[in-house]
Amino acid sequence: MHGGDRGGAIPRERGIADIGLAVGSNESARRVLLFDIDGTLVRSLPGRGYRREVRAALEATFGTAGRIDEVRFDGNTDLSILREALEAEGIPFSEIRLKLADWEQTFVGLTRRALAEAPVFACCPGTERLLEMLSADPRFDLSVLTGNLELMAGVKLESVGFDRHFRLRGAYGSDHEDRNELPAIAIERISGQTGRQIVASDCVIIGDTPRDIEAARANGMKCVAVATGPHALESLGQYSPDVLVQDLCDGEALIEALLG
Numbered sequence: 485m486h487g488g489d490r491g492g493a494i495p496r497e498r499g500i501a502d503i504g505l506a507v508g509s510n511e512s513a514r515r516v517l518l519f520d521i522d523g524t525l526v527r528s529l530p531g532r533g534y535r536r537e538v539r540a541a542l543e544a545t546f547g548t549a550g551r552i553d554e555v556r557f558d559g560n561t562d563l564s565i566l567r568e569a570l571e572a573e574g575i576p577f578s579e580i581r582l583k584l585a586d587w588e589q590t591f592v593g594l595t596r597r598a599l600a601e602a603p604v605f606a607c608c609p610g611t612e613r614l615l616e617m618l619s620a621d622p623r624f625d626l627s628v629l630t631g632n633l634e635l636m637a638g639v640k641l642e643s644v645g646f647d648r649h650f651r652l653r654g655a656y657g658s659d660h661e662d663r664n665e666l667p668a669i670a671i672e673r674i675s676g677q678t679g680r681q682i683v684a685s686d687c688v689i690i691g692d693t694p695r696d697i698e699a700a701r702a703n704g705m706k707c708v709a710v711a712t713g714p715h716a717l718e719s720l721g722q723y724s725p726d727v728l729v730q731d732l733c734d735g736e737a738l739i740e741a742l743l744g
């Protein structure tokens with residue numbers, strides 16, 4: 485359902501050559517940056533991939549892992565991943581929702597156990613410096629827009645020391661199955677926390693999959709696409725993000741682009 489290079493509603497009229505480092509036009513607006521986590525800020529270490537924990541938590545919670553091995557994770561919300569894995573095995577979505585918190589607790593517990601032995605995640609190139617710069621810059625608010633359930637999002641960020649940059653709650657896979665529904669949730673939540681009425685044009689989604697670009701488009705937000713996940717630069721370029729970069733290493737250029 486979600487994830488992967490499956491085309492979709494995103495027009496392809498622009499090529500990579502047309503995509504410059506330019507976002508927005510209102511210089512005075514404070515920008516709300518909504519970071520995806522997997523493939524954008526954090527990656528699973530080879531051989532330490534946490535699919536094993538996903539599977540074990542499914543078996544413990546639902547009695548089966550269903551078709552989890554066939555499901556693509558990138559750009560997908562956890563709820564959607566669980567539906568794809570389990571519904572075909574006869575487990576209704578209502579039951580998945582009902583047991584979601586149990587699954588999450590088990591999954592987080594198993595992942596914490598793995599983290600206690602050795603690192604499971606690493607930060608993506610350029611992210612440490614970029615987040616330091618953005619956190620210190622009063623023109624930006626940082627939050628997340630991720631398919632991870634909220635507890636797991638926290639575990640991943642904490643495991644690489646990024647939790648201190650993300651004090652504002654954003655939107656998570658635990659909020660909705662459909663990633664395109666997450667930006668509106670993030671706006672409402674961040675408006676409540678900051679006391680400012682955030683609007684979509686203040687927001688920029690930073691993500692590594694066509695799904696991130698689509699979620700931005702569907703909600704009138706700008707998007708920075710970064711090729712540190714499973715999708716190559718050329719592939720992401722077909723979806724016409726506002727900004728397209730190989731990685732997040734050039735913090736100065738990115739900040740300029742984010743401000744427009």
Ligand SMILES: [Mg+2]
Nearest residue numbers: 520522523692
């Ligand atoms: Mg991602």
